[in-house]
Amino acid sequence: xxxxxxxxxxxxxxxxxxxxxxxxxxxxxxxxxxxxxxxxxxxxxxxxxxxxxxxxxxxxxxxxxxxxxxxxxxxxxxxxxxxxxxxxxxxxxxxxxxxxxxxxxxxxxxxxxxxxxxxxxxxxxxxxxxxxxxxxxxxxxxxxxxxxxxxxxxxxxxxxxxxxxxxxxxxxxxxxxxxxxxxxxxxxxxxxxxxxxxxxxxxxxxxxxxxxxxxxxxxxxxxxxxxxxxxxxxxxxxxxxxxxxxxxxxxxxxxxxxxxxxxxxxxxxxxxxxxxxxxxxxxxxxxxxxxxxxxxxxxxxxxx
Amino acid sequence: xxxxxxxxxxxxxxxxxxxxxxxxxxxxxxxxxxxxxxxxxxxxxxxxxxxxxxxxxxxxxxxxxxxxxxxxxxxxxxxxxxxxxxxxxxxxxxxxxxxxxxxxxxxxxxxxxxxxxxxxxxxxxxxxxxxxxxxxxxxxxxxxxxxxxxxxxxxxxxxxxxxxxxxxxxxxxxxxxxxxxxxxxxxxxxxxxxxxxxxxxxxxxxxxxxxxxxxxxxxxxxxxxxxxxxxxxxxxxxxxxxxxxxxxxxxxxxxxxxxxxxxxxxxxxxxxxxxxxxxxxxxxxxxxxxxxxxxxxxxxxxxxxxxxxxxxxxxxxxxxxxxxxxxxxxxxxxxxxxxxxxxxxxxxxxxxxxxxxx
Numbered sequence: 001x002x003x004x005x006x007x008x009x010x011x012x013x014x015x016x017x018x019x020x021x022x023x024x025x026x027x028x029x030x031x032x033x034x035x036x037x038x039x040x041x042x043x044x045x046x047x048x049x050x051x052x053x054x055x056x057x058x059x060x061x062x063x064x065x066x067x068x069x070x071x072x073x074x075x076x077x078x079x080x081x082x083x084x085x086x087x088x089x090x091x092x093x094x095x096x097x098x099x100x101x102x103x104x105x106x107x108x109x110x111x112x113x114x115x116x117x118x119x120x121x122x123x124x125x126x127x128x129x130x131x132x133x134x135x136x137x138x139x140x141x142x143x144x145x146x147x148x149x150x151x152x153x154x155x156x157x158x159x160x161x162x163x164x165x166x167x168x169x170x171x172x173x174x175x176x177x178x179x180x181x182x183x184x185x186x187x188x189x190x191x192x193x194x195x196x197x198x199x200x201x202x203x204x205x206x207x208x209x210x211x212x213x214x215x216x217x218x219x220x221x222x223x224x225x226x227x228x229x230x231x232x233x234x235x236x237x238x239x240x241x242x243x244x245x246x247x248x249x250x251x252x253x254x255x256x257x258x259x260x261x262x263x264x265x266x267x268x269x270x271x272x273x274x275x276x277x278x279x280x281x282x283x284x285x286x287x288x289x290x291x292x293x294x295x296x297x298x299x300x301x302x303x304x
Numbered sequence: 305x306x307x308x309x310x311x312x313x314x315x316x317x318x319x320x321x322x323x324x325x326x327x328x329x330x331x332x333x334x335x336x337x338x339x340x341x342x343x344x345x346x347x348x349x350x351x352x353x354x355x356x357x358x359x360x361x362x363x364x365x366x367x368x369x370x371x372x373x374x375x376x377x378x379x380x381x382x383x384x385x386x387x388x389x390x391x392x393x394x395x396x397x398x399x400x401x402x403x404x405x406x407x408x409x410x411x412x413x414x415x416x417x418x419x420x421x422x423x424x425x426x427x428x429x430x431x432x433x434x435x436x437x438x439x440x441x442x443x444x445x446x447x448x449x450x451x452x453x454x455x456x457x458x459x460x461x462x463x464x465x466x467x468x469x470x471x472x473x474x475x476x477x478x479x480x481x482x483x484x485x486x487x488x489x490x491x492x493x494x495x496x497x498x499x500x501x502x503x504x505x506x507x508x509x510x511x512x513x514x515x516x517x518x519x520x521x522x523x524x525x526x527x528x529x530x531x532x533x534x535x536x537x538x539x540x541x542x543x544x545x546x547x548x549x550x551x552x553x554x555x556x557x558x559x560x561x562x563x564x565x566x567x568x569x570x571x572x573x574x575x576x577x578x579x580x581x582x583x584x585x586x587x588x589x590x591x592x593x594x595x596x597x598x599x600x601x602x603x604x605x606x607x608x609x610x611x612x613x614x615x616x617x618x619x620x621x622x623x624x625x626x627x628x629x630x631x632x633x634x635x636x637x638x639x640x641x642x643x644x645x646x647x648x649x650x651x652x653x654x655x656x657x658x659x660x661x662x
Contacts (some may be wrong), residue, residue: 057364061621061622083337083621084340084342084621084622111371262382263375263378264378265381295559
């Protein structure tokens, strides 16, 4: 059973009542929310997600709701809850869906310590994957979204989960978070692209989410072996420039992008070391998707 | 509602971990949620592991418990290294510095620190040395976290600490206190008393001091009972371990009562001891409770307080809630502010939080 197979009213009463069980990376979560706006956005952007059986082990109970009845009507606000905890301060109600997405990211990177949790996009082809690691604003999500619309399978635009034991990357396949100008860029990639409502004026500017392509969501349980690591760097005026990176430099760089490196300590260091032995590493500066995608393809062919 | 069977699940399991052998998957699931909500998962893991009950856990539950154990181990190492840099930063000032709560239990290597996670290191310095300490800490990389003018004023004028500091590289948070209770609460123990009675630490962290056992217990009790109880079960877990250690010395209990009376903090202590005995079965001499009851001065009737504590001290997870738990939590929220602020200030603060805060 998939979310899209429910009628909206069924989904709505489930989210408002006992909650809906869906996979979230390596976890099963129960989602509850009685906020209509959130329910609509969820219905649209999680359409292909499987609804898990009621007897699945539930790792986390999460919710999106008003902090108190007053703030439901007066300057309405929203909070994310995870097992009775509220990790972030309340945000305006219009940001309910981004709040949910940020909350799920938080849930993963503060708990999934049987993985290296890296701030990176991941796409796959033929069982091997490309990891895009970068600071916010470097174009990682936009590039992940564009690759996912051009024949690659999307594992995540935000979090690479690399197994500590097997070194394989676990898909998340949740909606891709797009900011400001990249919303229009991704929308123009074709009629198949589904983008939710634009949420203006968040801490990160305008935000909208792209639904993960159906094949990516359906293949959610297929792990991938890291083959190529790219540090993308978007710049408005940048000329295309590719630089091969040494293993030591890249490992140092990746410690910065790994959320739970401090928690994992030696185990994390070993896992990063193994990753470095599996991948070729480049940094790419670029100013447009037309420029960078052929370059990524070229490096991908070379890495085989 | 699934509430009923899991209401006391966490506390019963912590008290008698062997019960877990008979748990269904539903029990384990709720146990994990509740221990997460109360920040007691690593302590639960220890308790279960000690009696071999981890074997009976479903793999998904075991995964969370073992990861919590892993985090706790790392946490302990991180706290030690944090204390090292803090000692290096503050030692040159030549002022007395007390470690409070989690940091103190950790530096003492006390049983109460095992598996205990905390986000902030808490220290106390004399008020006269506050500006100097703050300046030195900023130089050493701990930068003020709140920049909003309202928050700044809230901390500086109305609480017992300065706005939290965060280390610019390690993102660890440091709370610098100058006394143990907000001055606006109306109870103003003289901080010098705590410094006078403080105990030096042996070994690596000999620059720091910790509160004497009676003060440590009273501070933990105050922290719990002037607060909103969302970490109440965790605080009572600490108190249970502190008291089962300190309480072995016969003179401890009389000292404790005398000290609480002297500091005018008998009521929070009585509440903490009563709740600790109710929930964790903490061993407390009847005479101690009798003596404290004799000086008790709460304006609220006993049955109301019992109701409030019973509900507000449940894990903050719906699986442990009864029909009036949400109401009790609201009352607890109002109560904690009531106790910490005079009425006009309370109205001002809550109005700001309700209408103006972004």
